[in-house]
Structure formats: structure tokens, C-alpha cells
Amino acid sequence: MSRRGQHALLLLSAVVASLVPGSTAGVYHIVGAGKGWRVPPNKTYYDDWARTRHVSIGDKLMFLYRSGVHNIVEVPTRALFDACSMRNITSRYQNGPTIIELTQPGQRFYFCGVGEHCEVGQKLAINVVLVAPPPPDTPNSAAAATARLSRRAGLAAACLVAALLMAV
Ligand SMILES: *[C@@H]1O[C@H](CO)[C@@H](O)[C@H](O)[C@H]1NC(C)=O
Numbered sequence: 001m002s003r004r005g006q007h008a009l010l011l012l013s014a015v016v017a018s019l020v021p022g023s024t025a026g027v028y029h030i031v032g033a034g035k036g037w038r039v040p041p042n043k044t045y046y047d048d049w050a051r052t053r054h055v056s057i058g059d060k061l062m063f064l065y066r067s068g069v070h071n072i073v074e075v076p077t078r079a080l081f082d083a084c085s086m087r088n089i090t091s092r093y094q095n096g097p098t099i100i101e102l103t104q105p106g107q108r109f110y111f112c113g114v115g116e117h118c119e120v121g122q123k124l125a126i127n128v129v130l131v132a133p134p135p136p137d138t139p140n141s142a143a144a145a146t147a148r149l150s151r152r153a154g155l156a157a158a159c160l161v162a163a164l165l166m167a168v
């Protein structure tokens, strides 16, 4: 096979892999979205952010902050998190930005250990679930339509690559 043919084949397998349901490469979640990791405008800011996210195993949390200004400590329990207590830290990160890969299901508790930052709301509790969200079972929902659409677009791309493959 020619090099171009091999290239096209590689591309085709990549497209096919992306079509396989459940093949999630791991989503990057930028903690706090546009605000990054900082003293928030109010105490519920990171809670509100977390509530909008579906976080599963293999995903990564990106904490964007300047070293020395903020840091991240992880604690094992809700009680320690609620109390902003650093008595039992399981991990500490201080060189921003920090990317944390989530390899276990369950609740994770992070807060900033600088000054009173945790007390004023620079804290994140996030629930890591085992799998990506299942496809919605109502065929008429907008989400299902979007999923169908993106599958169709992927299929079209696969056909294009297949055509290219045959042409070489
Ligand atoms: C907290 O701040 C965010 C961003 O400014 C805002 O969207 C949200 O409504 C605020 N929440 C409360 C409870 O004030």
C-alpha cells in the first residue's frame, strides 16, 4: 500500500474509533470556566459550576491559577471540606496550572489552602461517575437529535476517507 493509502487508512480508523459508542477519550473540565481557580464572586460559584458538569472516570480537571497566589489541597471527607480543614490533606498542588486526572469514582473535595480563600468559597466538591452519560432514550429529544446528527457527520467523514482510500 502507498504511503498515502496508509495515511488514509489511519485516518479512517481514527474516524471509526470516534464513532464507537462509549469511546470517551476523557474530557477536560476547566474548573470555574472563564474565572479559573480564584477567589469567586460568591460562595456558590464553584458549586454552581460543578452542577452543570458531568464528570466521569478518565476526565481531567484543569485548575488555572498562578503559583504562589493560589494552590489546591485535596481532602478525603465532606466534613473536612466543609470545615476548610487541612488536618488530613491527601494531595497538594501548588504549581499552576494543575491538571488532575480522575481515575476513581466518587466524591472528590478540593479547596485553596491560601489564607481564607476556602472560607470565602474557593472550594470544589465534585462527583466522579463511572461512565459517560447514556444516550437519551427519548428519540425526539434535542440531545438525541444532536447525537444522531454528529453520528451522521462522522459517517459522512468516514465515507469521504474511504473514497480517498480507494482513489489511491
Ligand atoms: C455568583 O456569581 C456568578 C458569577 O458572577 C453569578 O452568575 C451567580 O448568579 C452568583 N450567585 C449568587 C447566589 O449570587
Ligand SMILES: *[C@@H]1O[C@H](CO)[C@@H](O)[C@H](O)[C@H]1NC(C)=O
Pocket: 077, 080, 087, 088
Ligand atoms: C485522617 O486520616 C486518617 C487516615 O486515613 C484517618 O484514620 C482519620 O480518621 C482522618 N481524620 C479525619 C479528621 O478525617
